[in-house]
Amino acid sequence: MKTPMVYVNGRLYPEDQPHLSALDRGFTLGDGLFETMRAAGGRVFRWEDHLARLRRGAEVLAISLPGESALCDAVAAALEHRTGEPSLVRLTVTRGVDVGRGVAVRPGLTPTVVARAVPLVPPTTRGATAVVAPMRRNDTSPLSQVKAMGYGDSVLARRWAEQRGADEAVFLNTRGHVAGATTANIFAVVGDTLVTPPPESGALPGVTRRLVLDLARTAGIPVAERPLSLDDLASAREAFTTNIALGIRPLVSLDARPIGSGQPGEVTRLLSARLDDVWRRFVEGP
Amino acid sequence: MKTPMVYVNGRLYPEDQPHLSALDRGFTLGDGLFETMRAAGGRVFRWEDHLARLRRGAEVLAISLPGESALCDAVAAALEHRTGEPSLVRLTVTRGVDVGRGVAVRPGLTPTVVARAVPLVPPTTRGATAVVAPMRRNDTSPLSQVKAMGYGDSVLARRWAEQRGADEAVFLNTRGHVAGATTANIFAVVGDTLVTPPPESGALPGVTRRLVLDLARTAGIPVAERPLSLDDLASAREAFTTNIALGIRPLVSLDARPIGSGQPGEVTRLLSARLDDVWRRFVEGP
Numbered sequence: 001m002k003t004p005m006v007y008v009n010g011r012l013y014p015e016d017q018p019h020l021s022a023l024d025r026g027f028t029l030g031d032g033l034f035e036t037m038r039a040a041g042g043r044v045f046r047w048e049d050h051l052a053r054l055r056r057g058a059e060v061l062a063i064s065l066p067g068e069s070a071l072c073d074a075v076a077a078a079l080e081h082r083t084g085e086p087s088l089v090r091l092t093v094t095r096g097v098d099v100g101r102g103v104a105v106r107p108g109l110t111p112t113v114v115a116r117a118v119p120l121v122p123p124t125t126r127g128a129t130a131v132v133a134p135m136r137r138n139d140t141s142p143l144s145q146v147k148a149m150g151y152g153d154s155v156l157a158r159r160w161a162e163q164r165g166a167d168e169a170v171f172l173n174t175r176g177h178v179a180g181a182t183t184a185n186i187f188a189v190v191g192d193t194l195v196t197p198p199p200e201s202g203a204l205p206g207v208t209r210r211l212v213l214d215l216a217r218t219a220g221i222p223v224a225e226r227p228l229s230l231d232d233l234a235s236a237r238e239a240f241t242t243n244i245a246l247g248i249r250p251l252v253s254l255d256a257r258p259i260g261s262g263q264p265g266e267v268t269r270l271l272s273a274r275l276d277d278v279w280r281r282f283v284e285g286p
Numbered sequence: 287m288k289t290p291m292v293y294v295n296g297r298l299y300p301e302d303q304p305h306l307s308a309l310d311r312g313f314t315l316g317d318g319l320f321e322t323m324r325a326a327g328g329r330v331f332r333w334e335d336h337l338a339r340l341r342r343g344a345e346v347l348a349i350s351l352p353g354e355s356a357l358c359d360a361v362a363a364a365l366e367h368r369t370g371e372p373s374l375v376r377l378t379v380t381r382g383v384d385v386g387r388g389v390a391v392r393p394g395l396t397p398t399v400v401a402r403a404v405p406l407v408p409p410t411t412r413g414a415t416a417v418v419a420p421m422r423r424n425d426t427s428p429l430s431q432v433k434a435m436g437y438g439d440s441v442l443a444r445r446w447a448e449q450r451g452a453d454e455a456v457f458l459n460t461r462g463h464v465a466g467a468t469t470a471n472i473f474a475v476v477g478d479t480l481v482t483p484p485p486e487s488g489a490l491p492g493v494t495r496r497l498v499l500d501l502a503r504t505a506g507i508p509v510a511e512r513p514l515s516l517d518d519l520a521s522a523r524e525a526f527t528t529n530i531a532l533g534i535r536p537l538v539s540l541d542a543r544p545i546g547s548g549q550p551g552e553v554t555r556l557l558s559a560r561l562d563d564v565w566r567r568f569v570e571g572p
Contacts, residue, residue: 008308018299018303018306021305023402027378028320028376030437031437031441061438101322114308116309134426140420140422150316150436150437153427183388183389
């Protein structure tokens with residue numbers, strides 16, 4: 001097994017040494033973006049989707065994103081020590097090192113690019129329990145729709161959930177609709193329709209979310225991207241979360257009351273199987 | 287002049303070399319706190335206030351803050367190269383380096399402590415113009431009341447303001463009341479009363495804010511910490527912002543309409559002079 005290395009701005013460093021400037025705006029202000037991606041065989045799963053989201057984020061933050069080949073090089077370098085095994089790779093791009101202080105954006109900063117890969121742990125199939133988070137997700141901010149670095153609310157909400165014996169926290173937005181979980185999108189089967197909140201609700205446009213919507217359509221399941229009320233979620237026939245690391249995870253209870261039967265539902269199991277197939281075919285290679 | 291150095295976990299590093307792990311949760315998640323403080327003669331202005339706010343923040347985030355003497359050592363080391371000159375020193379404490387990934391808080395992490403000092407630039411006395419920010423401040427989050435590292439919305443809002451030719455952006459909270467500026471508290475003279483929003487409005491409990499409230503009381507000016515509507519601010523007799531770097535800064539227009547006379551007001555000038563006195567006496571020493 002090779003030693004895990006971290007990629008920073010064109011160089012690989014051992015994990016246990018200093019990599020970054022303390023003057024990096026990613027550190028001082030959370031002024032940057034990231035993507036967490038699956039990879040296997042040296043290839044990144046749904047790379048185009050991740051790149052498109054990163055580009056949208058860079059537009060919102062007005063960060064001059066390095067070109068695709070530079071980003072691919074970063075990811076490839078970070079994956080090297082994984083020798084093709086299934087991995088999660090995080091690519092981070094910040095506005096860069098700023099010797100000045102304050103929030104004003106000075107022109108001419110060079111973005112910092114960081115990439116790091118870890119083993120992809122096979123996700124649990126156990127259903128997740130959730131509680132409603134005490135704080136709202138700020139759907140009034142464009143940052144709610146891009147993968148920006150400030151995850152403080154998610155850290156607090158997850159801890160809050162765990163203190164109550166739950167696996168996840170569900171964020172409502174400022175209008176009281178469901179926005180998502182701490183690091184995952186939320187889907188609910190309402191009547192016969194698979195519903196997931198739109199980005200305007202403060203839902204991050206997840207790469208797995210998009211893929212699952214496509215898989216559902218292909219399977220003939222009616223889908224809707226529309227505001228989801230807390231009542232809709234609580235009284236859903238079934239529900240699940242999606243993210244890149246865990247794929248589809250059944251959501252079996254909310255605030256200690258079962259969702260549907262309190263067991264992973266039929267739509268959840270069907271889509272999980274389809275998603276596993278897509279991933280398996282990717283791992284097996286082109 | 288000595289070379290500027292950055293303090294990180296017990297060591298001083300030149301500014302231009304790597305200081306931090308890319309696995310630090312302050313970087314990956316914005317999972318940490320900071321204070322920006324004035325200093326002169328090796329002493330920190332209103333240290334007790336900053337320490338108290340840092341401690342409250344550490345409680346909210348459940349970060350085990352190092353003891354006061356360790357924090358003082360960090361600040362003292364960062365100030366060394368300033369040889370007693372008036373400075374701004376930033377003290378950052380993150381949850382620490384996490385080889386795992388995700389938002390879950392693993393026990394046993396060692397907080398990262400960073401400190402850096404720069405010259406205190408004498409603030410401009412020119413009045414600031416402001417526009418109302420397009421996104422709301424998330425007063426539903428406990429993070430709105432502590433100085434957490436995620437400043438993405440402030441970066442966006444400041445840039446938005448500058449694109450419109452304004453110096454500052456005013457955040458409303460989710461209920462439509464004034465929360466503050468991008469990196470400053472807001473005061474308005476409404477009738478005969480000096481009004482500033484309470485922390486429950488999403489206002490950071492600023493150290494300069496507290497000092498200015500005390501100075502106003504001493505000067506016999508009626509003060510109120512209460513929700514401030516946008517109308518109250520727009521139709522105020524005068525208004526100003528406070529923060530540690532700029533002190534009191536007159537706020538002379540909002541969305542291109544003058545506040546009061548459109549010039550720094552009487553209360554603003556009186557309190558500015560008092561605040562300057564307090565700082566001058568501090569610089570002259572005990």
